[in-house]
Amino acid sequence: MAKLELKYGNHACAEAAILAGCRFYAGYPITPSSEIAEKMAELLPKKRGVFIQMEDEIAAMGAVVGASFAGLKSMTATSGPGFSLKQENLGYAFMVEAPCVVVNVQRGGPSTGLPTQPGQQEIMQSLWGTHGDKLIPVFYPGNVQEIMEETIRAFNWAERLRTPVVLLLDEVLGHMRETVDVEQFEEGKFEVWNRKMPDVPPEEYLPYRPGEDDVPAIAPYGTPGYRGHATGLHHDYTGFPTTNPEMCQELIERLIRKVQRKQPEMEKNEFYKMDDAEIAIITFGTTARAAKTAVDLAREKGIKAGLMRVVTVWPSPEKTIEDVAKGVEAILVPELNMGQYVLEVERCSRGACPVYRLNRANGKIIYPNEILEKVEEIARGGK
Amino acid sequence: MRYEVRVIGSAGQGSILAAVVLATAAAEEGLWATQTATYGAAMRSGVSLGDVVISDQPIDFPKTTNLDAVIIQSQEAYDDMVKGKPVRLDPECGEQDADVLVNVKPGALVIVDEDLVQCDLDCNMYRIVEAPIARTAAEVLGRRQVMNIVALGVFQVATTLQFDKPLISEESFLKAIEKSVPSRFIDLNKNAFLEGVKIGQQALQKA
Numbered sequence: 001m002a003k004l005e006l007k008y009g010n011h012a013c014a015e016a017a018i019l020a021g022c023r024f025y026a027g028y029p030i031t032p033s034s035e036i037a038e039k040m041a042e043l044l045p046k047k048r049g050v051f052i053q054m055e056d057e058i059a060a061m062g063a064v065v066g067a068s069f070a071g072l073k074s075m076t077a078t079s080g081p082g083f084s085l086k087q088e089n090l091g092y093a094f095m096v097e098a099p100c101v102v103v104n105v106q107r108g109g110p111s112t113g114l115p116t117q118p119g120q121q122e123i124m125q126s127l128w129g130t131h132g133d134k135l136i137p138v139f140y141p142g143n144v145q146e147i148m149e150e151t152i153r154a155f156n157w158a159e160r161l162r163t164p165v166v167l168l169l170d171e172v173l174g175h176m177r178e179t180v181d182v183e184q185f186e187e188g189k190f191e192v193w194n195r196k197m198p199d200v201p202p203e204e205y206l207p208y209r210p211g212e213d214d215v216p217a218i219a220p221y222g223t224p225g226y227r228g229h230a231t232g233l234h235h236d237y238t239g240f241p242t243t244n245p246e247m248c249q250e251l252i253e254r255l256i257r258k259v260q261r262k263q264p265e266m267e268k269n270e271f272y273k274m275d276d277a278e279i280a281i282i283t284f285g286t287t288a289r290a291a292k293t294a295v296d297l298a299r300e301k302g303i304k305a306g307l308m309r310v311v312t313v314w315p316s317p318e319k320t321i322e323d324v325a326k327g328v329e330a331i332l333v334p335e336l337n338m339g340q341y342v343l344e345v346e347r348c349s350r351g352a353c354p355v356y357r358l359n360r361a362n363g364k365i366i367y368p369n370e371i372l373e374k375v376e377e378i379a380r381g382g383k
Numbered sequence: 384m385r386y387e388v389r390v391i392g393s394a395g396q397g398s399i400l401a402a403v404v405l406a407t408a409a410a411e412e413g414l415w416a417t418q419t420a421t422y423g424a425a426m427r428s429g430v431s432l433g434d435v436v437i438s439d440q441p442i443d444f445p446k447t448t449n450l451d452a453v454i455i456q457s458q459e460a461y462d463d464m465v466k467g468k469p470v471r472l473d474p475e476c477g478e479q480d481a482d483v484l485v486n487v488k489p490g491a492l493v494i495v496d497e498d499l500v501q502c503d504l505d506c507n508m509y510r511i512v513e514a515p516i517a518r519t520a521a522e523v524l525g526r527r528q529v530m531n532i533v534a535l536g537v538f539q540v541a542t543t544l545q546f547d548k549p550l551i552s553e554e555s556f557l558k559a560i561e562k563s564v565p566s567r568f569i570d571l572n573k574n575a576f577l578e579g580v581k582i583g584q585q586a587l588q589k590a
Contacts, residue, residue: 172419179410368444
């Protein structure tokens with residue numbers, strides 16, 4: 001039997017971060033993410049870790065990159081406005097290959113928006129918010145149990161690929177208490193990956209020389225003999241700036257490739273009643289929970305609906321979405337924004353079936369009956 | 384099975400804590416639960432509520448849409464739940480008129496404080512349990528603040544109106560109280576819960 005315990009969403013995220021080995025947290029409090037910081041402030045000192053509240057989100061993200069370079073698994077958590085401030089150093093983390101986890105508990109935007117209410121408006125910003133070409137893994141759990149799973153998974157991929165990973169939550173998930181089957185989080189029952197260390201003597205060490213997996217083995221700063229340099233400028237294997245066109249092109253291609261080639265392994269979706277579905281609902285997070293109930297309601301009315309809940313939002317499950325599109329008559333993408341992931345679904349489905357939207361950005365969640373109404377409309381041949 | 388409960392009251396009455404204890408008790412019982420609440424600063428005024436969804440399997444939609452039970456702790460909370468204007472305040476109402484609660488199933492359990500709430504519901508539509516909840520907290524336990532936990536005791540017994548046996552056992556509630564309240568208040572709250580069970584039994588005999 002499941003060993004059930006009631007956990008608060010944001011606290012579950014912090015607890016799982018500790019389980020994954022996180023020992024550094026820098027942040028600046030912001031609703032609805034503050035409880036993650038509160039819990040980390042309580043837990044980290046007990047693990048000889050460091051919690052620091054910085055003067056703002058920009059500095060917090062900088063501290064996270066620094067701690068990561070010193071060898072600690074690092075994280076920060078924020079919401080909309082803070083996530084915008086973190087973008088500059090998030091891009092820096094991607095460029096210098098500093099593993100870290102950035103949690104964004106989404107509220108209503110833009111700007112200060114709706115601080116206490118849920119949104120899903122940073123689906124695109126998570127990937128494209130910081131300037132330049134990049135590919136950042138973005139995970140979006142759908143319940144408190146999965147918040148724990150995905151937090152651990154975010155740290156694992158961050159460390160393995162030496163990349164920042166964005167963990168998206170939303171206000172409902174963060175501020176919800178829910179039963180968690182804690183058995184799977186007992187010691188030794190979940191995987192923890194660590195970053196690789198250089199396997200060459202100091203004199204042969206080049207911090208940014210990639211391995212076969214395109215990931216460099218960078219020694220933690222301060223490791224005797226292993227000298228390094230990090231810069232946001234384009235750099236060569238030594239870590240010092242270069243403008244050599246081949247080197248620059250290769251760097252960006254490698255940074256994207258190292259994430260992209262792991263896409264199949266990273267991909268995670270939940271399928272519900274998709275086998276014979278004629279109308280597929282593709283969504284994530286809190287909205288997916290309403291969609292799941294809507295699928296059951298639609299089936300009661302004789303409409304063959306199904307759900308594909310995307311957990312690894314980026315890199316997107318391109319092939320899977322294309323296959324889904326080929327197998328159904330229509331796709332509906334409900335989301336708490338004015339239409340973001342629907343663009344990706346349209347792209348991936350390559351015109352195989354029509355793609356419909358259900359959008360909202362007023363701080364209210366989408367209820368099952370609203371998705372049902374839309375599904376019925378589509379089934380009737382409307383839009 | 385999907386069972387939705389709301390604890391609603393005025394600011395400071397501990398509605399959200401009661402919802403947390405209830406959800407924790409469900410977990411102790413081996414049931415799945417989600418607990419959501421209004422997020423805001425209702426400490427001094429206004430209506431505050433905590434919702435709980437309980438199920439024997441993992442829960443899809445975490446918020447409530449169609450309540451199976453509601454615990455009402457104050458008049459303003461009651462008025463907040465009523466569709467339109469409460470009968471009590473409507474001079475044009477006749478004797479046969481009754482209040483209807485929003486998003487509450489017909490047949491749902493409605494637990495109200497008999498001193499604090501004037502309840503004009505149709506007893507053929509809801510299973511109404513009226514008990515001296517705040518009075519018991521103040522007079523028997525000496526602390527009016529624990530009325531929310533007394534109410535949970537009433538709720539625990541009253542679920543026998545809907546199920547063969549209580550939805551959640553006394554032991555699970557007592558364990559949940561241990562986990563949810565500061566250590567120096569555990570005994571007080573446990574006693575509050577047990578007093579609630581007593582007045583709940585009396586109320587059921589009356590009804």
